[in-house]
Amino acid sequence: MKKRKLTLAVAVTCSLVMNMPMAKAGNPDRAGEAGATELLINPWARSSGWGAAGSGSVRGLEALFLNVAGIAGTKKTEAGFSHTQYLKGSGISINTAGLAQKLGETSAFSVAISSFDFGDIERTTVDLPEGGLGTFSPQYLNLTLAYGKVFSNSIYGGMAIKMIDERIDNVGARGIALDAGIQYVTGSNEDHDNVKFGIVLKNIGSQMKYEGDGLSTRVLVSPTNIPSYEMTIEQRTNNFEMPSLVNIGLTYDFELVKDHELTAGVNFTSNSFTYDQYSFGLQYNFRKIFYLRGAYTYEKDMTDDLLTTTASTGPSAGLSFDIPLGKTGKAFSIDYSYRATNPFDGTHSFGVRIAL
Numbered sequence: 001m002k003k004r005k006l007t008l009a010v011a012v013t014c015s016l017v018m019n020m021p022m023a024k025a026g027n028p029d030r031a032g033e034a035g036a037t038e039l040l041i042n043p044w045a046r047s048s049g050w051g052a053a054g055s056g057s058v059r060g061l062e063a064l065f066l067n068v069a070g071i072a073g074t075k076k077t078e079a080g081f082s083h084t085q086y087l088k089g090s091g092i093s094i095n096t097a098g099l100a101q102k103l104g105e106t107s108a109f110s111v112a113i114s115s116f117d118f119g120d121i122e123r124t125t126v127d128l129p130e131g132g133l134g135t136f137s138p139q140y141l142n143l144t145l146a147y148g149k150v151f152s153n154s155i156y157g158g159m160a161i162k163m164i165d166e167r168i169d170n171v172g173a174r175g176i177a178l179d180a181g182i183q184y185v186t187g188s189n190e191d192h193d194n195v196k197f198g199i200v201l202k203n204i205g206s207q208m209k210y211e212g213d214g215l216s217t218r219v220l221v222s223p224t225n226i227p228s229y230e231m232t233i234e235q236r237t238n239n240f241e242m243p244s245l246v247n248i249g250l251t252y253d254f255e256l257v258k259d260h261e262l263t264a265g266v267n268f269t270s271n272s273f274t275y276d277q278y279s280f281g282l283q284y285n286f287r288k289i290f291y292l293r294g295a296y297t298y299e300k301d302m303t304d305d306l307l308t309t310t311a312s313t314g315p316s317a318g319l320s321f322d323i324p325l326g327k328t329g330k331a332f333s334i335d336y337s338y339r340a341t342n343p344f345d346g347t348h349s350f351g352v353r354i355a356l
Contacts, residue, residue, distance in 0.1 A: 034273040035240035036164050036175060038140055039203050042066070043096040043114050045082045045351030049318015049337035050295035053265035053281030055249030056183065057196035061100040061353065064112050064144055067200040067247065068158035069181040071148030074100040074108040075329065075355065082335070082351035087311060087344040091119035098144075106150040110160075116140035139167045146179075154193075156183040164208070171214035177205030177242050194253035201246055207239040246270040249279075259287045265295075274309050275299040281316075291320040305342075315340045318349075331355045 042048040047062040055066040061078045063070025077100070084094040098112030120135035142165075148158035160179040166172060181200030187193040215235045222228040249267035256262055262284050269277040281295030294317040301307035302314060318337030325331055335351040 030273045032273075033240065034243040035173070035208050036166070036177070036203075037243050038114075038116060038142065039162065039164070039177065040243055040245075041084075041086065041094065043082055043084050043094045043349070044080070045084070045318065045335035045337050045349035046320055046333070046353070048339060048347075048349055049316060049320075049335075050265065050281030050283055050293040051279040051297040051316050051339075052247060052249065052267040052269055052277070053279040053295045054251060054263075054283070054293075055200065055247045055267050056198040056265060057249075057251040057263070058198075060355070061098050061110060061112070063148070063158070064098060064110055064146055064160060067181040067183060067198045067249070068146050068160040068179045069148060069156045069183040069198060069200065071100060071108050071110045071146050071158045071160075072106075072150045072156040072183075074102045074110070074148070076102050077356040078353065079356075080333075080351060080353035082349055084347065084349040086347050087341055088346055088348055089344045093117045108148045110144075110146040110148070112144045114142045114144075136169055139165075141165045154185050156185070157181070162203075162205070166208075166210075169214055171210055171212040173208045173210045175206050175208035175242065177203045179203070181247075192253070192255070194255075196251045196253075198249045199247065201244075203242040203244045205242045205244075207241055209239045210237045241273075244272045261285050261288075275301070289322050289324070291318075291322070293318050293320075311341045311344065313340045313342045329355070 042065045044062040044065055047054055047058055047066055052066060058066045058070040059073035060070065061080050079099045082096045086092040086094055094114060094116050096112060096114040098110060100108060100110040102108045118138045120137055122131040123133040123136050124131050125133065143163045144160055146158060146160035148156065150156055158181055162177040164175045164177065179200060179202045181198060183196060183198040185193045186195045215237065216232050218230050219233055220228055221231055247267060247269050249265065251263055251265040254262045262282065265281045267279040277297055277299045279295055279297045281293060283291060283293040285291045296314045297312065298314060299310060302310055316337065316339040320333055320335045323332045333353040335353065337349045339347040341347060
């Protein structure tokens with residue numbers, strides 16, 4: 001029965017990939033047209049260590065980014081915090097905090113907030129291009145609310161709503177986006193569900209537009225034969241879309257010897273506004289206490305300095321320590337990940353998590 005279900009899941013996946021209009025090569029001609037691209041950055045230290053390769057099996061709080069269906073796998077209560085030095089040397093950092101809570105036997109709720117710090121930027125004008133007017137700092141804030149449900153022993157589902165707020169002084173934009181995902185769990189034998197498959201549709205939402213008093217300016221009008229007067233002119237801004245995408249992921253657990261396990265993962269990302277991506281990763285764990293992971297994410301032209309549309313160069317790695325707190329299943333975790341970039345000195349994430 002499980003083999004038939006797995007065969008059906010693979011067939012459905014292949015059908016989706018073959019029929020998605022953006023599945024073959026993405027849309028690089030639209031690169032740069034989307035807004036709210038901070039939604040594409042994984043702020044969590046644990047899951048970012050092996051790129052998107054873990055989207056099929058991710059569970060708990062960090063499923064908010066990779067596949068919201070994994071929220072349903074929350075065991076009881078999970079709280080976490082992560083600090084990311086994005087493109088180290090650029091002065092950009094991301095702080096993220098979240099909570100996941102199991103509700104009853106088959107469902108779970110999660111909430112997370114991410115704040116982006118761009119540092120202090122020199123304020124300039126047309127008349128004073130060298131600055132000397134002080135500094136300003138953009139404010140980006142994303143709030144995510146998610147709900148996950150276990151439909152059977154094999155099927156998990158989830159949905160998330162994201163509220164995006166981007167602001168610079170008196171100019172800002174707001175938007176709402178949705179994620180929806182499923183995960184399917186099966187295995188090569190009845191005792192161990194070692195095959196996990198997931199598909200998620202991300203960042204589907206309203207168009208955004210920058211508005212505010214900062215787009216207005218006072219000008220002096222001097223018509224012929226009448227006194228001069230001042231009037232306010234408001235500059236128009238165009239709407240922009242969310243960076244929508246589809247993730248399709250599969251992981252397989254190999255039990256090497258007692259207490260040692262290796263998980264292989266692959267993921268395909270179909271982007272609406274740039275090239276598609278392919279992620280391949282491995283995760284090793286010892287007694288579910290020590291984790292070591294690495295991955296490579298590929299997209300077209302990423303190694304060509306002239307044609308690349310991303311700062312990422314592909315490799316990523318990470319490690320985690322899950323420290324048991326007694327014999328009740330409670331644990332305290334320390335996570336770290338590194339993502340290679342060019343230019344700058346990579347992206348570093350540090351996180352802590354407690355499961356109660």
